Amino acid sequence: MDSVRLYLKSCRMLMKSQWQYRTSFVLQTLSQLIMMGTELLAVIFLINRYTTLGQWNGGEILFFFGVIITSFYLTEAFGRGITNFAPLINKGTLDTILIRPRNILFQVLCSQADPRRLGAILIGVAALMMGCAQAQVSLNLTKFLLLVWSIIGGSALVLGLFMIEATLCFFSVKSIEMVNILTYGGRSTCQYPIDIYPRWLQLLFSVVAPFALTTHVPAAYILGKPLWNTGLAAAFIAPVSGFIFLFLMTLVFYQGLKHYRSTGS
């Protein structure tokens, strides 16, 4: 409980410090909104022209888009300490974290947040609502809980993926661009339902980086067209893969931490 209180407090502090530069903050949030808005617009253009994508219709495609965008940018907003890990090493900030008597990852997460991502999250939620309306899906309590659970699972997965990048920072500051294939590549690929892609991509994003399990399986169940014949129980279990992934990457992160050498002064 103490940790939760501390985390909320640090979030408040970070929010306050951002709010010192009000105009800049508002404009940057707005630019996030517009950036994600153009991506949404692109999806809407595609839907208008072609109406269906494999077995999915327009509203359903918007729903998939909404789930992945919301969970991805939740991580970018609250997991900023991990998604933007390199400066902690380059500036030597990690040293101050290491000498404090608290969990290291917890402190890293407390150290940064990026509330500007709210703009992108808003677009994600808007896409979810438009999707529900167009696909005529009514969210009863079970489905609503499943949706929230799936978004949290997705966020955990994305945090785990960014943790790979953070771990690589212990070894080298260069050549981490390749990991982008799993993070941003995963986001872009899984904006659309996984079953439209060839087998190797389906495997990559359901076994290696389980975006399909954390978000597509539950989302497809909510839409009433279950992927791979999954039932309600399976739809609830699938997002656990995101937490398992995050857990494994946490272990890897601590292994990497042993190789840490201070660079700051």
Next chain:
Amino acid sequence: MRVYLSTFLLRLKLETQYRAAAIGGMICQMFFGLILIYLYRTIQAPTQPESVLAATATYVWFQQACFRMLVSSDGELTQTILKGDIAYHLVRPVDQYWYWFARSLAQKVMGCALRAVPMLLFALLLPYGIGLSLPRSAAHLALCLFSLGLGFIVVCAVETISSGLILRTLDNRGVTAALSLIMVFLAGNIIPLNMFPDSWQRLMLLNPFAQIIDTPIRLYTGECALSDVPLQLLVQILWIAALVLLGRRIWAQNLKRVIVQGG
């Protein structure tokens, strides 16, 4: 003219030093290209013939290979102004507009060539429908390359306008971000321009950002009929004239008010 040419060549050489960075970026770009192609294949397959699917794949490969054209790259001008080094530039007997234009051109041409050539060669090896198709004819290829050259000039003219604004505002990250967003979208990098709604189509073909890369691709695939080619090239040239004139005006005005800082 010699000054601008040698600035251009010097910068070309400088840019070749970033080969290692290019490889990582290239692999990511190719991955994104493949994803988009699979997506468009699924979405177009029910209604379109295989030839359209292949043309779309070609379009995507070109867009990915030339992505570097659309990324604004020269952060040095801001630093130059903040540190006061701009004074050294101003005393030189060169036209500032063309000097920065030549730098930007070199950066884009080499940045692009380093990535585009290996990527397009790789894409040529992929099977028909997923890979890059061959051009309609040798004439189409020549026209495409010529038009691509004009495209480089268009995009550099746009970038030099935005850097001309830095002279006064010092920090134009906001403008740059907004501009590159609009540019990437209207250049056809997010979705191909021919997938925009029908009511937008005519406007799309005339928009300045379509002249950067969309027009060259349509010449390559032959989507643009040979009889329309002179008109297309004219549109490109008119945009170049308009953008260069506007850019030169902005530079002429803002250079008078630029403040030499530092000490």
